[in-house]
Amino acid sequence: MDELDREILSILRRDARKPYTEIAEEVGTSEGTVRNRVERMTDEGVIERFTVATRTGNVKAMIELDVAVDVNTSDLGEDVADWEQVDFVWQVSGEEDIVLVVDAADTQSVNQLISKARELEEVVNTKTRLILDEKLG
Numbered sequence: 001m002d003e004l005d006r007e008i009l010s011i012l013r014r015d016a017r018k019p020y021t022e023i024a025e026e027v028g029t030s031e032g033t034v035r036n037r038v039e040r041m042t043d044e045g046v047i048e049r050f051t052v053a054t055r056t057g058n059v060k061a062m063i064e065l066d067v068a069v070d071v072n073t074s075d076l077g078e079d080v081a082d083w084e085q086v087d088f089v090w091q092v093s094g095e096e097d098i099v100l101v102v103d104a105a106d107t108q109s110v111n112q113l114i115s116k117a118r119e120l121e122e123v124v125n126t127k128t129r130l131i132l133d134e135k136l137g
Contacts, residue, residue: 001046004029008037009047014136016050058103060131061110063117064096071122073097085113096127 007027011018020034027034041047065080067073073091077098081089088101100117104110110128117123 005037008034058105059107059110061102062129063100063114064127065098065117065123066125067097067122068124076122
């Protein structure tokens with residue numbers, strides 16, 4: 001990956017639907033170059049997916065999971081990623097092992113997800129943080 005790839009990725013992080021022609025103009029290259037690079041980065045797994053960020057009025061939160069030491073966090077992460085209101089699953093270092101970023105209709109729905117996580121035998125403890133504001137970086 002070179003600097004041009006990084007510039008393209010930076011633009012796509014802010015707006016994954018931005019036309020390649022506009023990206024090309026912004027970075028000073030051709031539309032074909034942008035298209036080819038995005039396809040290559042997708043094929044290589046640098047770009048995992050294109051997603052939508054929403055402002056629905058929903059409650060967004062991070063539910064942090066501390067799991068038992070003998071638990072395969074990759075497997076557990078894949079399982080909880082299938083939960084309906086989970087947007088992201090991060091394996092992290094520190095006190096907690098897994099962070100779920102959720103987008104729920106209300107605090108009751110967040111609480112139901114916390115309860116669901118606590119019912120998992122692999123989960124030792126949870127911590128929850130409501131996301132009060134969000135800015136694109």
